[in-house]
Amino acid sequence: MATVKMIEYDQAGPEVKAVYDDIMATRKIDWINNFWKVLAHHPPTLTRTWESLKEVMQPGALDPLTKELIYLAVSVTNQCNYCIASHTAASRKAGMSDEMLGELMAVVGMANETNRLVSGYQVEIDERFKVSRAANSPRL
Amino acid sequence: MATVKMIEYDQAGPEVKAVYDDIMATRKIDWINNFWKVLAHHPPTLTRTWESLKEVMQPGALDPLTKELIYLAVSVTNQCNYCIASHTAASRKAGMSDEMLGELMAVVGMANETNRLVSGYQVEIDERFKVSRAANSPRL
Amino acid sequence: MATVKMIEYDQAGPEVKAVYDDIMATRKIDWINNFWKVLAHHPPTLTRTWESLKEVMQPGALDPLTKELIYLAVSVTNQCNYCIASHTAASRKAGMSDEMLGELMAVVGMANETNRLVSGYQVEIDERFKVSRAANSPRL
Amino acid sequence: MATVKMIEYDQAGPEVKAVYDDIMATRKIDWINNFWKVLAHHPPTLTRTWESLKEVMQPGALDPLTKELIYLAVSVTNQCNYCIASHTAASRKAGMSDEMLGELMAVVGMANETNRLVSGYQVEIDERFKVSRAANSPRL
Amino acid sequence: MATVKMIEYDQAGPEVKAVYDDIMATRKIDWINNFWKVLAHHPPTLTRTWESLKEVMQPGALDPLTKELIYLAVSVTNQCNYCIASHTAASRKAGMSDEMLGELMAVVGMANETNRLVSGYQVEIDERFKVSRAANSPRL
Amino acid sequence: MATVKMIEYDQAGPEVKAVYDDIMATRKIDWINNFWKVLAHHPPTLTRTWESLKEVMQPGALDPLTKELIYLAVSVTNQCNYCIASHTAASRKAGMSDEMLGELMAVVGMANETNRLVSGYQVEIDERFKVSRAANSPRL
Numbered sequence: 104m105a106t107v108k109m110i111e112y113d114q115a116g117p118e119v120k121a122v123y124d125d126i127m128a129t130r131k132i133d134w135i136n137n138f139w140k141v142l143a144h145h146p147p148t149l150t151r152t153w154e155s156l157k158e159v160m161q162p163g164a165l166d167p168l169t170k171e172l173i174y175l176a177v178s179v180t181n182q183c184n185y186c187i188a189s190h191t192a193a194s195r196k197a198g199m200s201d202e203m204l205g206e207l208m209a210v211v212g213m214a215n216e217t218n219r220l221v222s223g224y225q226v227e228i229d230e231r232f233k234v235s236r237a238a239n240s241p242r243l
Numbered sequence: 244m245a246t247v248k249m250i251e252y253d254q255a256g257p258e259v260k261a262v263y264d265d266i267m268a269t270r271k272i273d274w275i276n277n278f279w280k281v282l283a284h285h286p287p288t289l290t291r292t293w294e295s296l297k298e299v300m301q302p303g304a305l306d307p308l309t310k311e312l313i314y315l316a317v318s319v320t321n322q323c324n325y326c327i328a329s330h331t332a333a334s335r336k337a338g339m340s341d342e343m344l345g346e347l348m349a350v351v352g353m354a355n356e357t358n359r360l361v362s363g364y365q366v367e368i369d370e371r372f373k374v375s376r377a378a379n380s381p382r383l
Numbered sequence: 384m385a386t387v388k389m390i391e392y393d394q395a396g397p398e399v400k401a402v403y404d405d406i407m408a409t410r411k412i413d414w415i416n417n418f419w420k421v422l423a424h425h426p427p428t429l430t431r432t433w434e435s436l437k438e439v440m441q442p443g444a445l446d447p448l449t450k451e452l453i454y455l456a457v458s459v460t461n462q463c464n465y466c467i468a469s470h471t472a473a474s475r476k477a478g479m480s481d482e483m484l485g486e487l488m489a490v491v492g493m494a495n496e497t498n499r500l501v502s503g504y505q506v507e508i509d510e511r512f513k514v515s516r517a518a519n520s521p522r523l
Numbered sequence: 524m525a526t527v528k529m530i531e532y533d534q535a536g537p538e539v540k541a542v543y544d545d546i547m548a549t550r551k552i553d554w555i556n557n558f559w560k561v562l563a564h565h566p567p568t569l570t571r572t573w574e575s576l577k578e579v580m581q582p583g584a585l586d587p588l589t590k591e592l593i594y595l596a597v598s599v600t601n602q603c604n605y606c607i608a609s610h611t612a613a614s615r616k617a618g619m620s621d622e623m624l625g626e627l628m629a630v631v632g633m634a635n636e637t638n639r640l641v642s643g644y645q646v647e648i649d650e651r652f653k654v655s656r657a658a659n660s661p662r663l
Numbered sequence: 664m665a666t667v668k669m670i671e672y673d674q675a676g677p678e679v680k681a682v683y684d685d686i687m688a689t690r691k692i693d694w695i696n697n698f699w700k701v702l703a704h705h706p707p708t709l710t711r712t713w714e715s716l717k718e719v720m721q722p723g724a725l726d727p728l729t730k731e732l733i734y735l736a737v738s739v740t741n742q743c744n745y746c747i748a749s750h751t752a753a754s755r756k757a758g759m760s761d762e763m764l765g766e767l768m769a770v771v772g773m774a775n776e777t778n779r780l781v782s783g784y785q786v787e788i789d790e791r792f793k794v795s796r797a798a799n800s801p802r803l
Numbered sequence: 804m805a806t807v808k809m810i811e812y813d814q815a816g817p818e819v820k821a822v823y824d825d826i827m828a829t830r831k832i833d834w835i836n837n838f839w840k841v842l843a844h845h846p847p848t849l850t851r852t853w854e855s856l857k858e859v860m861q862p863g864a865l866d867p868l869t870k871e872l873i874y875l876a877v878s879v880t881n882q883c884n885y886c887i888a889s890h891t892a893a894s895r896k897a898g899m900s901d902e903m904l905g906e907l908m909a910v911v912g913m914a915n916e917t918n919r920l921v922s923g924y925q926v927e928i929d930e931r932f933k934v935s936r937a938a939n940s941p942r943l
Contacts, residue, residue, distance in 0.1 A: 602881065602882070602883060607806070608806070611806045621807065621844065621845075622845075624806075624807070624845075625844060625845025625847075625848060626845075628845070628848065629845065629847070629848045629851075632848075632852075
């Protein structure tokens with residue numbers, strides 16, 4: 104159970120209502136999820152978070168599906184239950200198939216494993232990696 | 244400095260040499276990075292890790308660049324220095340531009356933020372998310 | 384469900400009962416929460432943890448509310464459900480208002496975001512920060 | 524070494540320069556730290572991050588020192604080296620004494636310990652904690 | 664509720680059934696737990712994970728109980744609920760007593776605390792530790 | 804570089820000197836490592852941490868080597884550099900061979916991987932696991 108009360112649409116003040124309307128218009132949906140309704144107890148955070156997500160998740164050099172997959176991969180790594188649930192749904196809505204989900208989970212699992220192997224052995228960063236970074240070379 | 248000695252190619256026994264050769268052949272490179280040379284101190288782990296990565300990172304429903312971006316996103320979330328260095332390089336090699344990197348980092352940052360917001364407020368998972376999962380619906 | 388049985392007050396041996404009594408006397412309450420009742424299955428850990436918390440959380444250069452807010456911020460960052468519940472309650476008891484909670488969550492969210500941005504880009508620590516540390520300077 | 528080049532003040536385009544100027548004016552300093560200079564490689568992220576921090580860290584129900592202490596506590600929990608360095612400095616600038624630092628670290632350490640104890644034993648959340656949350660009670 | 668449907672034994676295709684049979688034969692049990700039944704939705708991951716665990720958890724220089732205790736310690740540190748439940752059970756099956764569990768939890772708690780203390784103060788690694796590592800000395 | 808000055812033996816006040824002496828007597832060594840010298844800037848934390856570690860790491864139902872291995876496994880999972888260095892050394896001193904280290908790292912890597920797999924798929928805890936816990940059964 105949330106540690107603060109959720110703010111339903113008809114209980115919302117003008118600032119919160121405006122954000123709710125924008126969420127529904129932007130995502131082409133007719134409902135507000137629990138995350139937004141809980142964040143609404145602190146309107147500046149609701150506004151800032153929504154505006155940030157709108158900007159960060161828009162199509163760019165990375166397409167929307169790729170961005171959702173990255174969001175899901177981070178949420179799985181952090182083991183955030185709500186986020187895994189909502190972003191698995193969002194990824195599916197953006198076009199993720201069951202096979203894609205299986206492959207994403209496999210990559211996330213391996214990455215979490217090798218992160219600990221390399222840190223645990225305190226492997227030194229290869230000079231080659233540093234050289235490429237100094238010049239922002241796109242290739243190695 | 245690594246907690247075990249690195250095994251150079253010419254010091255390697257037959258099992259390790261075979262893995263080194265396969266890494267270079269598969270990745271079309273002529274060198275072995277420090278991670279593999281450290282893992283080689285425990286040959287079963289070297290073999291298993293390489294075989295797993297080969298399987299997991301091959302092109303599938305997700306293309307190689309997407310898989311590298313996911314790997315990088317996890318490494319950034321875990322703040323693993325070696326991994327960030329090597330997978331930034333690998334992502335660039337697979338086609339990641341500076342703009343893609345900027346967008347990826349923005350998504351990873353936001354995801355790490357909202358993961359804590361939703362967990363910190365202990366937001367309950369919406370029923371809608373559970374219904375979609377029960378039937379493996381690809382859409383929400 | 385806990386992986387060990389909880390030890391209720393009337394089931395407790397002398398060492399555990401003494402700790403329970405001290406908790407209730409120190410906190411001016413008449414009940415023992417589930418955390419203590421589970422820890423009690425290993426009495427040395429119960430005793431050491433209670434004694435440590437008593438020492439660490441007492442008023443000092445930081446007042447009790449500030450200490451509770453820090454405890455909550457860590458628990459949110461780690462996404463520990465029980466801890467978030469109990470420390471949100473403890474913070475409220477110590478004087479945290481809804482507005483304070485909203486601001487704390489905003490700071491915790493931003494910190495978790497910028498931690499990953501700076502680590503992900505492998506930003507080098509500015510010399511200025513090192514100089515100030517060498518001399519324990521209180522100012523920068 | 525950062526994975527992208529830092530953008531120095533005199534190399535910066537108009538959007539980045541404007542942010543640099545605002546940082547220096549707001550913080551009453553005459554230099555830009557490495558974090559901002561690296562973020563500047565992706566101007567939307569630089570702008571959004573600075574605007575968010577400005578809003579989140581301003582004095583409110585929580586004073587600036589308390590906010591910096593929370594930021595430091597999160598950075599220590601996540602073990603982000605750059606952040607620990609910069610926020611230890613920022614906390615000192617905001618008034619943190621050596622004694623306060625010692626007490627903060629003690630709280631952060633204990634919280635990271637008890638988070639694992641309670642999760643490891645899978646302690647169930649007491650009903651009392653849930654009741655208080657349902658009504659947003661400020662007291663327990 | 665899992666984000667994909669579980670694959671029951673009688674619904675399983677040949678590859679999955681073979682893995683299920685091997686799990687039951689190796690562990691001398693007559694049932695398949697939920698983790699395997701969910702992983703089965705992506706057969707390559709089910710196969711690779713089972714084969715890896717079989718190899719990694721076999722008796723070696725470390726005995727099976729020690730390996731289970733390590734697995735549990737990691738799961739507690741990461742606060743993975745399913746893993747804590749299943750590996751507490753597996754550790755008990757391998758010979759872990761209540762006293763051992765209490766001592767393990769105490770060590771895990773302290774390690775999570777001191778990890779943050781040392782990182783938070785940015786303590787430099789002693790030269791002695793580096794010397795011993797360079798030569799793989801078994802003693803310090 | 805540490806964020807506070809290290810307190811060398813001959814600079815130490817009586818409380819700190821007493822702890823230094825006890826460390827050296829207990830561990831049968833003639834030097835104080837950087838971690839203790841940094842903690843000494845806040846004497847209550849130095850004392851409490853040393854007393855806690857002495858109690859927690861003593862031989863019990865788990866022998867000293869097993870406790871050191873657990874400590875190392877947690878430090879690797881958290882990717883704490885100083886801790887990995889010092890506890891790899893301590894584990895070797897307690898009897899850890901190169902083969903044991905290789906097997907420990909393999910277990911830690913797999914555990915970090917499967918933790919994310921099971922959390923990412925939100926696998927429900929099997930009823931069997933709950934039953935065994937309710938009665939503290941040592942067997943499953």
